[in-house]
Amino acid sequence: MTAVLQLDDLRVPVEIGGSSRKARLTIEADGSLRLRAAEDVATEELQQFLASRREWVYRKLAEKEALQHEPITKELVDGEGFLYLGRNHRLKIDDMDGAVRLERGRLVLPRHLVATGEASLIAWYQRCGEAWLRPRSGAWAERLRVAAGPIEVADLGHKWGSATAGRRVRIHWATLQLSPSLVDYVLAHELAHLSEPHHGPAFWQLLARVMPDYEERKQELARRGGRLWFGGTS
Ligand SMILES: [Zn+2]
Incomplete structure (x- = not known):
C-alpha cells in the first residue's frame, strides 16, 4: 500500500x-x-x-483559512481599497449626488450615502455584478447545455452560489471581488447543478468538459475566498 x-x-x-x-x-x-x-x-x-470527501476537504480548508485571518472590515474613508473582479479600486468620497459608481478607476461613494455606506456598496456589487454576470451566464449555460433562469446576486451567507428548482442561479455579492476566472468557476459550477444537482462524478465530468482547469480554479477559490470582504465597517 x-x-x-x-x-x-x-x-x-x-x-x-x-x-x-x-x-x-x-x-x-x-x-x-x-x-x-x-x-x-x-x-x-x-x-x-x-x-x-473532496468537497468537505475544500470547505474545511476554506473555513480554516477564514478563521486564521481576522474578518476584513472596511473604513469608509478616501483611499480605502475595494476589490471588484480582481482589481483594487480606491474609495473616493464625493460631494456630488448620484449613486455609487466606478469612475476612472476610483470607487465613488457620494457623501450623502456615507451613513448607509456599507449597504450602498453592497447594493453596488449586486447591481454591477448582475449586469456583468447576465451575458456570461448565457454563454456558460449554452456550453453546458442547460436552460438557465434569471441570475441574481445576493447575500448567501457562507455559500458562493446556489442553484434552485426554478432554474434560478444566485451568486454571493462577495464573489464579485474575485478575478473573472474565479467568478466564472462559481457561475459555471452553479449552472452545472441545473443538470446535475449533486457533486457526483457526472457533475465533475460535465464541469470538466466546459472548464478543463476547474480543479485549479476551485483550489484558488479556497485559498482566496477567506480573505474577501463580506461586509462590516469600522
Ligand atoms: Zn456545488
Whole structure:
C-alpha cells in the first residue's frame, strides 16, 4: 500500500492502524491532511473514499483559512481599497449626488450615502455584478447545455452560489471581488447543478468538459475566498 495518497495537489499521508474498516480523514491544525485506515483496505478504495470527501476537504480548508485571518472590515474613508473582479479600486468620497459608481478607476461613494455606506456598496456589487454576470451566464449555460433562469446576486451567507428548482442561479455579492476566472468557476459550477444537482462524478465530468482547469480554479477559490470582504465597517 502507498504511504502517501494525493487529492489534487494535496498530499495525504496514510497511517495504518486500528481495526476499523472505515477510513478516517482528518485535517490537522496546520491544514495538512491525514488518513487513517486499517491495513487490509485497498489503495483504490482509499483513493475513492478520498475523492468522495473532496468537497468537505475544500470547505474545511476554506473555513480554516477564514478563521486564521481576522474578518476584513472596511473604513469608509478616501483611499480605502475595494476589490471588484480582481482589481483594487480606491474609495473616493464625493460631494456630488448620484449613486455609487466606478469612475476612472476610483470607487465613488457620494457623501450623502456615507451613513448607509456599507449597504450602498453592497447594493453596488449586486447591481454591477448582475449586469456583468447576465451575458456570461448565457454563454456558460449554452456550453453546458442547460436552460438557465434569471441570475441574481445576493447575500448567501457562507455559500458562493446556489442553484434552485426554478432554474434560478444566485451568486454571493462577495464573489464579485474575485478575478473573472474565479467568478466564472462559481457561475459555471452553479449552472452545472441545473443538470446535475449533486457533486457526483457526472457533475465533475460535465464541469470538466466546459472548464478543463476547474480543479485549479476551485483550489484558488479556497485559498482566496477567506480573505474577501463580506461586509462590516469600522
Ligand atoms: Zn456545488
